[in-house]
Amino acid sequence: MSDIISGLDARMVLDSRGNPTVEVDCYVDGGLLGRAMVPSGASTGAYEAIELRDGDASRWLGKGVDDAVNNVVESIQEALVGMPVDDQKAIDEIMIELDGTPNKANLGANAMLGVSMACLHAGAALHELPLWRYVGGVAGGLMPVPMLNILNGGAHAASNVDIQEFMVMPHGFDTFPEALRAGVECYHALKKELKADGLLGGVGDEGGFAPNLPANEAGLGYMVRAIEGAGYSTEEIGIALDVASTEFYKDDAYHMDGKAISGEELSDIYAGWVDEYPLLSIEDGFAEDDWRSWSHCMRDIGDRVQLVGDDLFVTQTERLSMGIESKAANAILVKVNQVGTVTETLETMDLASAHGMNSVVSHRSGETEDTTIADLAVGTRAGQIKTGAPARSDRVAKYNQLLRISNEVSEYRSPF
Numbered sequence: 001m002s003d004i005i006s007g008l009d010a011r012m013v014l015d016s017r018g019n020p021t022v023e024v025d026c027y028v029d030g031g032l033l034g035r036a037m038v039p040s041g042a043s044t045g046a047y048e049a050i051e052l053r054d055g056d057a058s059r060w061l062g063k064g065v066d067d068a069v070n071n072v073v074e075s076i077q078e079a080l081v082g083m084p085v086d087d088q089k090a091i092d093e094i095m096i097e098l099d100g101t102p103n104k105a106n107l108g109a110n111a112m113l114g115v116s117m118a119c120l121h122a123g124a125a126l127h128e129l130p131l132w133r134y135v136g137g138v139a140g141g142l143m144p145v146p147m148l149n150i151l152n153g154g155a156h157a158a159s160n161v162d163i164q165e166f167m168v169m170p171h172g173f174d175t176f177p178e179a180l181r182a183g184v185e186c187y188h189a190l191k192k193e194l195k196a197d198g199l200l201g202g203v204g205d206e207g208g209f210a211p212n213l214p215a216n217e218a219g220l221g222y223m224v225r226a227i228e229g230a231g232y233s234t235e236e237i238g239i240a241l242d243v244a245s246t247e248f249y250k251d252d253a254y255h256m257d258g259k260a261i262s263g264e265e266l267s268d269i270y271a272g273w274v275d276e277y278p279l280l281s282i283e284d285g286f287a288e289d290d291w292r293s294w295s296h297c298m299r300d301i302g303d304r305v306q307l308v309g310d311d312l313f314v315t316q317t318e319r320l321s322m323g324i325e326s327k328a329a330n331a332i333l334v335k336v337n338q339v340g341t342v343t344e345t346l347e348t349m350d351l352a353s354a355h356g357m358n359s360v361v362s363h364r365s366g367e368t369e370d371t372t373i374a375d376l377a378v379g380t381r382a383g384q385i386k387t388g389a390p391a392r393s394d395r396v397a398k399y400n401q402l403l404r405i406s407n408e409v410s411e412y413r414s415p416f
């Protein structure tokens with residue numbers, strides 16, 4: 001069989017919020033070898049690569065992806081047919097050059113990522129390797145510690161909770177399946193606790209419960225109740241937050257719990273929470289341009305808690321380099337569609353690890369049944385993955401893929 005890309009196909013499919021997204025098929029030597037679907041965020045950072053939307057308000061509320069699909073089947077296909085499918089770097093570089101913009105505005109990061117990931121799958125299939133091993137090579141895989149977002153707020157829920165994600169992080173276990181089981185049992189325990197307090201309603205975009213709470217800190221209390229209610233100790237299961245604070249940063253102040261506070265005051269609140277709760281990780285504690293507060297917080301509590309840049313770094317080496325320079329964070333969130341190609345994602349993760357920073361591979365709030373990120377997390381030995389609550393198939397699909405991979409990969413080590 002030849003290793004040459006013989007064609008690409010693309011279509012619109014739906015994501016978990018009922019919005020259009022892009023699916024790409026990669027043909028090698030006339031046979032369909034790779035397929036991938038592209039995720040989509042809600043609390044998107046200003047510096048993310050551009051997701052191309054048609055903007056025709058009469059269709060799909062302006063969110064159609066016909067232009068992105070056309071870009072795949074027209075100009076991208078024309079540029080890539082004849083390329084060896086396992087030369088991922090060359091494939092991504094050709095697309096970057098064809099796009100010709102710094103933020104993928106021309107072809108669309110959704111079009112490019114769909115192709116990039118479909119080619120990755122096709123390359124793995126060509127070599128008859130599981131995707132995680134194709135990504136990781138001889139280094140072998142490492143199962144990640146899962147972060148399960150069991151209480152949703154912010155832009156992902158219709159509640160009064162400002163913090164976007166309250167996650168359990170089962171770090172004190174010997175294997176991935178045991179850790180996952182513990183995290184899932186916390187999800188069920190949280191349901192019971194919320195029900196007992198009359199707070200059980202719907203769920204948010206990532207499958208976690210979405211109660212109204214008297215204050216954001218009450219969410220931390222519920223996480224402890226969930227952990228202990230499931231029969232575990234806070235020594236073995238910790239808490240991770242995604243504050244997604246860019247969403248409530250306005251006029252130089254953070255608007256949380258109905259008050260306007262400064263970055264320093266917010267940093268003091270986090271320090272208090274680190275003292276009082278088993279809080280292991282805080283993502284986007286500060287806004288995407290508030291570098292000063294990030295660095296201040298790092299100096300204050302960076303040796304005691306993981307501080308993760310999501311909107312801050314947008315999975316891009318340029319933004320990450322700024323953060324390394326200013327010592328703004330000690331970890332990076334990795335979202336493939338923030339940068340738009342597999343190669344650039346891997347480069348960003350390399351830069352992070354070269355500077356001793358942790359990587360957390362992540363889904364988006366708008367997802368599909370695509371499970372590429374599960375293999376990516378294992379193959380890159382990232383060590384951590386966040387992919388929502390253990391509810392709703394778009395989230396569970398990733399955990400199930402990790403369970404499959406864990407039949408082959410036993411190495412599991414907590415970064416905490």
Ligand code: PGA
Pocket residue numbers: 040041042043044045242244310362363364365366
């Ligand atoms: P998003 O949320 O996909 O809506 O951006 C996830 C996150 O902020 O980490």
Ligand code: ZN
Pocket residue numbers: 242244283284310311333
């Ligand atoms: Zn985030």
